[in-house]
Amino acid sequence: MRQFMAEVWWSSLTAAGLGLLDMLDPTERSRLESFERPADGGRFLVGAALLRVAVASHAGIAPADVSVDRTCSECGAPHGAPRIVNPRMAAPWVSVSHSGVLIVVALSTKGPIGVDVQRIADLNDPATAAEWVQQEALFKARSGGPAAGGSVCELQAPLAGYAAAAALPAREDLDIAFLNWP
């Protein structure tokens, strides 16, 4: 069976700081200002920065030079799932998730990938946490596309009390490298 190369990058809210703003583009900075609760802004900030760090590391460019498009397919506002749109680059597929104090970014070079992390205490039924994150990850990998097949794997979150999963739309083995940032 073919191996499916992917990277999963973990970070946490403690990474949030004004220094990350330099990486963001004007659209991301104005989105950041729209959050009313500081924790929501912090999760977005670290997620946007981590996405850029992961793609930049993969592509050998600076984080600020990564071009991210979050145009929502429903309404056109910049709050949709991120896509990497750098010209002259074989852009990886990416997925971002955050919950509680954890932020995770998944990247793959061979096809759509979905990732989800969830603080278990925030769920109505904590017993369903593993199933919950797998469904969310699969949904993101399929991006609303055809629902046939798909493979999911459980991820070990770096903190206790969290469930996490990564998914591919096709039945291939996941060969995942794990990284922590910073």
Ligand SMILES: [Zn+2]
């Ligand atoms: Zn929308």
